[in-house]
Amino acid sequence: MKVENVELERKYHSAVEHWSTHHFKDYPVLLEQWDKYFPTDEKFCLCAKMEVGTSDVIQVGEYKGEKKREDPDQLTEEQAHHLLAIIKAQASTEFGSIQQHAGTLDRAYDDQDRAWVMRVMAEELRHGYQMLHLLLSKDWSHVSGGVSGPQMVEEILSMTTGNHVLDAFNLDYDSFIDNIAFAAFIDRVGKYQLTMQKVCAYKPMADSMPQMLREEAFHLAAGVIPMRRFAQRAAGGDPLASMTALQHAVNKWFPRALEMFGDERGGNKNVKFGFKDMKNREAQDLYIEEVRKMLRDINARFVRGRFPDYSPEQADAVITELEQTRGTHKGLRHEDLLRLPDRRFFRRKGECAFETIGIDGETFADADEYLRYLAKNLNEGYIASRDLTNYADALRKVKAGTLTVADGIKAMPKLKRLGGTCPCSKSVRWVMEDGNGGQSTVAVRGS
Amino acid sequence: MPETAASVRIRPVTELDIDSIVRIDERITGAYRPEVWERRVMYYLRRDPDASQAAEVDGKVVGFMFGEVRSGEFGIEEPAGWVERFGLHPDHRGRDLGRAMFDAMRRHFIEQGADTIRTLADMNEAGVAGFLGALGFSPSRLQALEVPCKPEGRQETPRA
Numbered sequence: 058m059k060v061e062n063v064e065l066e067r068k069y070h071s072a073v074e075h076w077s078t079h080h081f082k083d084y085p086v087l088l089e090q091w092d093k094y095f096p097t098d099e100k101f102c103l104c105a106k107m108e109v110g111t112s113d114v115i116q117v118g119e120y121k122g123e124k125k126r127e128d129p130d131q132l133t134e135e136q137a138h139h140l141l142a143i144i145k146a147q148a149s150t151e152f153g154s155i156q157q158h159a160g161t162l163d164r165a166y167d168d169q170d171r172a173w174v175m176r177v178m179a180e181e182l183r184h185g186y187q188m189l190h191l192l193l194s195k196d197w198s199h200v201s202g203g204v205s206g207p208q209m210v211e212e213i214l215s216m217t218t219g220n221h222v223l224d225a226f227n228l229d230y231d232s233f234i235d236n237i238a239f240a241a242f243i244d245r246v247g248k249y250q251l252t253m254q255k256v257c258a259y260k261p262m263a264d265s266m267p268q269m270l271r272e273e274a275f276h277l278a279a280g281v282i283p284m285r286r287f288a289q290r291a292a293g294g295d296p297l298a299s300m301t302a303l304q305h306a307v308n309k310w311f312p313r314a315l316e317m318f319g320d321e322r323g324g325n326k327n328v329k330f331g332f333k334d335m336k337n338r339e340a341q342d343l344y345i346e347e348v349r350k351m352l353r354d355i356n357a358r359f360v361r362g363r364f365p366d367y368s369p370e371q372a373d374a375v376i377t378e379l380e381q382t383r384g385t386h387k388g389l390r391h392e393d394l395l396r397l398p399d400r401r402f403f404r405r406k407g408e409c410a411f412e413t414i415g416i417d418g419e420t421f422a423d424a425d426e427y428l429r430y431l432a433k434n435l436n437e438g439y440i441a442s443r444d445l446t447n448y449a450d451a452l453r454k455v456k457a458g459t460l461t462v463a464d465g466i467k468a469m470p471k472l473k474r475l476g477g478t479c480p481c482s483k484s485v486r487w488v489m490e491d492g493n494g495g496q497s498t499v500a501v502r503g504s
Numbered sequence: 505m506p507e508t509a510a511s512v513r514i515r516p517v518t519e520l521d522i523d524s525i526v527r528i529d530e531r532i533t534g535a536y537r538p539e540v541w542e543r544r545v546m547y548y549l550r551r552d553p554d555a556s557q558a559a560e561v562d563g564k565v566v567g568f569m570f571g572e573v574r575s576g577e578f579g580i581e582e583p584a585g586w587v588e589r590f591g592l593h594p595d596h597r598g599r600d601l602g603r604a605m606f607d608a609m610r611r612h613f614i615e616q617g618a619d620t621i622r623t624l625a626d627m628n629e630a631g632v633a634g635f636l637g638a639l640g641f642s643p644s645r646l647q648a649l650e651v652p653c654k655p656e657g658r659q660e661t662p663r664a
Contacts, residue, residue: 058554271552274549274553275546275549277518277519278519278550281519281522285542351520354522361536369527369530
């Protein structure tokens with residue numbers, strides 16, 4: 058395993074560092090205190106890390122066996138256009154998650170949890186940097202509609218929560234539970250995407266994946282371990298910790314995580330072009346089984362906490378019994394355990410978009426009845442959000458037949474920030490894209 | 505169940521193995537210690553997630569081996585692989601799963617530039633000593649030395 062560190066040209070490197078002064082204010086603190094929280098770990102490096110010695114041969118798809126492409130010019134226009142969209146989306150998610158984490162970082166339960174999330178943020182910054190390297194190190198102008206590398210960087214660095222490419226990165230966090238649930242659920246999708254892209258026919262992309270994946274392993278643990286500990290606190294009767302709070306976070310993030318795989322019926326082009334080695338549904342199925350196991354393990358931690366004298370086998374038996382009977386066991390209720398929602402629950406993209414399906418697969422005929430159900434199963438901060446209001450508007454129209462599902466998907470607003478990269482430099486204009494690609498100004502935010 | 509008919513897989517440890525590792529440890533030691541293993545798994549995942557290995561039989565984790573490459577300790581500058589913790593469910597011993605995990609770890613250590621693999625063990629524990637011997641470990645000229653923190657014969661006087 059050999060990794061080559063690459064720095065962006067000074068002005069772009071500085072742009073990323075400057076971006077962090079707005080969206081990751083604790084970055085210098087993390088670097089200063091690195092040795093306190095991560096003693097003897099390798100120092101953090103804001104750079105692109107390219108794996109050396111990876112395969113030169115395309116492993117999947119139509120061009121399997123051919124030499125991997127090293128330059129966008131070696132791809133067809135359609136391939137290059139498709140890959141560019143993947144890279145930009147990946148970059149958007151990396152920077153987007155930092156903005157989300159920053160909102161509730163200071164509400165961490167303890168210093169260690171906070172330090173873990175700060176390290177996650179720093180590594181996401183590096184991952185975003187890695188994607189910028191892919192955009193800037195080669196010429197994409199023939200497939201970018203005339204948008205230059207620097208302009209693409211500006212566009213990505215100017216995105217904020219609400220206008221990122223993927224919905225999961227447009228939701229504000231409501232508490233620190235969102236920080237850890239996000240790491241456990243959304244970063245796990247990231248792991249799947251990066252793993253699939255390890256085979257990418259575009260070699261610089263493939264070479265970017267191994268180190269990102271290594272870092273992602275820590276991110277997943279930084280979500281799962283605090284969730285396990287939170288369940289232990291809930292089991293011990295801590296009045297500030299409840300399984301309901303965790304379940305509400307599961308309900309918030311799991312549907313968005315599924316949508317990050319793309320429409321269940323899609324992904325053929327990714328495999329055909331050799332960019333990924335699985336189609337969307339195939340990867341999504343594996344993901345669902347993985348998070349099912351994660352929740353089962355957290356439930357086991359909770360049950361062992363509630364009944365310290367139980368053996369692991371007894372705890373397993375209690376979980377199985379409650380799942381089957383939906384009853385109670387010595388005061389422990391079925392609803393005290395975490396449940397993985399039905400894959401059609403609260404979806405607004407993909408083949409289940411705007412279906413009104415409950416956590417356990419139950420159906421709702423009426424939009425408002427379904428919204429009341431969601432309100433009971435999501436946290437209060439999120440219920441009051443603009444994201445949920447937009448969803449409710451679209452759902453009512455779809456159910457009333459005044460909007461098709463396809464138009465409903467498009468109707469979920471994409472806010473696009475127009476203006477300079479730096480939020481401290483000039484005011485920006487927000488526009489809402491309509492279904493036909495037209496734009497109307499909805500708000501102007503001054504600096 | 506004959507292991508020969510079972511599907512065996514050796515792969516790097518992940519955060520979702522914590523529950524299985526806690527169970528293996530509990531089966532061996534009788535102690536339920538989730539906090540200990542959460543802390544240890546996090547340590548190894550953040551240091552080098554490709555190094556530590558898990559053994560799966562029919563999709564169930566039945567063994568683990570933790571370690572990493574380190575250098576600059578005890579005056580030894582060259583990188584060395586360290587095998588630091590391992591556990592195998594008693595029902596799955598004697599089937600070379602420990603060796604398979606060690607082989608995977610050894611390959612990773614070589615990729616990381618290590619020439620030597622080291623460990624510390626209580627050689628009075630026959631099972632552990634036999635296992636390490638079978639893997640090829642032999643006494644090193646580096647010796648683990650120890651001394652009590654409190655000098656012998658001196659009782660600590662309680663403070664007023």
